[in-house]
Amino acid sequence: MNISKPRQDKTKSNIYRPDVDGLRALAVTAVIAGHTFENWFPRGYLGVDAFFVISGFVITLSLVSRSGTSFGLFLAAFSLRRIKRLFPALLVCIGLTCAILLFVDPAPKKSLLTGAAALFGVSNFSLYFQELDYFSPSIRYNGFTHTWSLGVEEQFYLLFPLLFWVAFKPSQSRSSRRLLCVILPLCMLSLLGFVFFQTRAPMAAYYLMPLRFWELGLGVASAAFLYHRPDRFYTVGRFLRAPLLMAAMTVVFILPYGSAVLGHLLIVALTTALLFAGGKETDQTQLLTNRPTRYVGNISYSLYLWHWPFLTFGLLAPSSIWANPLVSIGSALFVAILSYHFVEQPVQRIKTPRPRLWHFAGAFASVFCVIAVVAAGNSYRKSVWVSRFEAAMHPDFSPLPGSNLPFYPTCVVGDSIPLKPDTFDKCTFAPQTDGERTFWVMGDSHAGHLQGTFLKMRDDHGYGFHLVETPGMSFPVVETESFPARSTLFQQVRDRWKPGDIVVLSRLHFTRTDPLRVRETFNRWVKEVDTLADELAGSGIGLFLVGPPPMFMFEDIRACAPDDELSCSLQRGKLEEVVDVVHRDLGRIARKHENTEFIDLFSELCAETSDVCSPIQDGYFLFRDRDHLNVEGAARMSGRFQAAVEALN
Known part of the structure; x- marks a missing residue:
């Protein structure tokens, strides 16, 4: 100026x-x-x-x-x-x-x-x-x-x-x-x-x-x-x-x-x-x-x-x-x-x-x-010189399998990043074993931060996966009347899926405020998901509904000390009430539809036996910011997803 x-x-x-x-x-x-x-x-x-x-x-x-x-x-x-x-x-x-x-x-x-x-x-x-x-x-x-x-x-x-x-x-x-x-x-x-x-x-x-x-x-x-x-x-x-x-x-x-x-x-x-x-x-x-x-x-x-x-x-x-x-x-x-x-x-x-x-x-x-x-x-x-902080940080994302392209912006579509003709193919990875299932992961940045989960599941079990993140836009889309890019991507998914595959929905459930509140669009989204579950069942497709991870109050991860797990921690009780609201509705849909499973990330990242939730475990960050996992944090969630696969079978 x-x-x-x-x-x-x-x-x-x-x-x-x-x-x-x-x-x-x-x-x-x-x-x-x-x-x-x-x-x-x-x-x-x-x-x-x-x-x-x-x-x-x-x-x-x-x-x-x-x-x-x-x-x-x-x-x-x-x-x-x-x-x-x-x-x-x-x-x-x-x-x-x-x-x-x-x-x-x-x-x-x-x-x-x-x-x-x-x-x-x-x-x-x-x-x-x-x-x-x-x-x-x-x-x-x-x-x-x-x-x-x-x-x-x-x-x-x-x-x-x-x-x-x-x-x-x-x-x-x-x-x-x-x-x-x-x-x-x-x-x-x-x-x-x-x-x-x-x-x-x-x-x-x-x-x-x-x-x-x-x-x-x-x-x-x-x-x-x-x-x-x-x-x-x-x-x-x-x-x-x-x-x-x-x-x-x-x-x-x-x-x-x-x-x-x-x-x-x-x-x-x-x-x-x-x-x-x-x-x-x-x-x-x-x-x-x-x-x-x-x-x-x-x-x-x-x-x-x-x-x-x-x-x-x-x-x-x-x-x-x-x-x-x-x-x-x-x-x-x-x-x-x-x-x-x-x-x-x-x-x-x-x-x-x-x-x-x-x-x-x-x-x-x-x-x-x-x-x-x-x-x-x-x-x-x-x-x-590598600082203790840098040593404790895991990457936000891993390069894409095969092409080694960066996840961002290759597999991100939003206001400033248009959908390209080859986005779907670059961000879709076939199973490593013939006949194995594919996960079709859709949602906002809370879908994108699960990349590490599906990379590990692909390495451990040979699953395929597709993941294109649409920042600020959940799936089904309820934030706006329409989002053509997501509609196009979903149609491409419908053309490719086969019976036994699984659609994975993950989104931001809370407002980034203190105190936390469930987002206004949540109830409308739940109704859309209920309808989607019926549609997927008719095609022999499973549905995973991913619950929220803990949401912390720190402004930037650099405010946290990797050697002190309490430095950016939050009392578990402060989150439980609002988390339970989301879990109740996601669990209800899962119980209603035989093809649907609910994935509880909160309990995995914030154990019931602990009084606090922390973005740090064993001296390493599992989060890249206050509510997004890094690639290692996401990889640790693969056990929950595999258990859901076995339950769905």
Whole structure:
């Protein structure tokens, strides 16, 4: 996120606005407070929305007064200014953060990949796909989660110069009216998309630039309006009172109201209003223009960059001083001050009157050098030192038999991974013994995490199996009215199964909340399964209904100590009541249909003789996260499945 202070010429439309620095300070304070004290500032993350509006406003004011030139020179100069303002502090932050993560993070891969993506301005895409990945660790343990906003802005800056040049024509008419006519309809389309996807694909609405364009675009439109009709701009501003607007923003950051869309709309509207309110120096409030506040605004870019890594260090090293959030933020503030004075400012002062090829080549070379050094450091770390945590972890999945392809994404179909013509064949494995049965495993990520079970049963008994996971979608599908990919896969299963084969259904039964609750779709799903059991019986097909494993409360498996089975344990009694609700209905269906068996995973993973459930056994993790088994944990369930096969016979 470009929240560094730009150098602006004091022209009629391009005047340094001290209140904008103060507004940056307010926004960065809200973001840090929201990330550090989420219970007190549940909507503090909306400060990023304020930054988007400010960024569009400032970047437009920096362009409208520039003299005409060719588009090539205009684009090169624009890009070089972006690189000078963003990359130096970002390179230093990512390089140093990665170095620390190699020592404190037992599983740094996701963070390192996100950091590399941030250097190319695409970390929002990386994080978007991680969020859609049900195997992804908690984003709070990713040292670069916050760089998604940088990706949004950098992608906007790839598009904006072209829009600005076509609409404003710096070398010709310099008409901001035309710029308004281009930007405002695009903002409206973006806003409609943002609202539409909030309920249908919230991660897309959150991370992707086209659905955030309206926020940056409103900043652009405000600056264009100031350039086009400064008198009207100032007139509107006189009716707005900055202290009241700031108080309203604070309320929005603090109150835990329900609608996410409403929060975004309010913050964007209030930020835009504050830009109007400070249009004239005489209308600017001391709350935003006093020296300490403006200084925080000046260092806000570096402060934003560094606050998240220090909070992550505290999670990864809970015995360190960084585990105290006040120490983490104090450390971030200290490093941000150093970054501003010794990285940002020196580079900003370097004169580059005319862009040269070596300027861009040097920037890219620096990026690749940082990536190469971090990759070499990670390779060296793995070659000379394996942490106790890494030694205790089993793989999430095994390579597919025969092809050695990875299970994810080969055998996963969802919103971001379409069903391919060869998915079924790649994820279906014939019995190793002629005439042996095949298991047809279907469901969401809780079907996928059973891969280790069926690999072991195939090795031990020669069974075949088919397993394609559909994250977030159970089978039968009850989460949506239809899911064509799953319907296609089931039809392919029907074309292949033979009498004696077994359909295996596994799904997420609980909400990921404290306390746990049975998901709202469960009763409807049970009715669909009851009907399916009758259909399968008519074809001579068996049915296994897999019960839930324990669901733990830890946020990330890295919060657990492999040598202490109680470190992430949970009282068995806390789970029994909600587990019994699921077991009762699954057991009822199994008793009703002769072709159906109920598989009790909970009792296998959380013995009745124990008072607690633990994701760790004998110093090794059986889970990859709070409710998904890893390949070893799943393999240990094969005995339960084999007993069910014998009972069905």
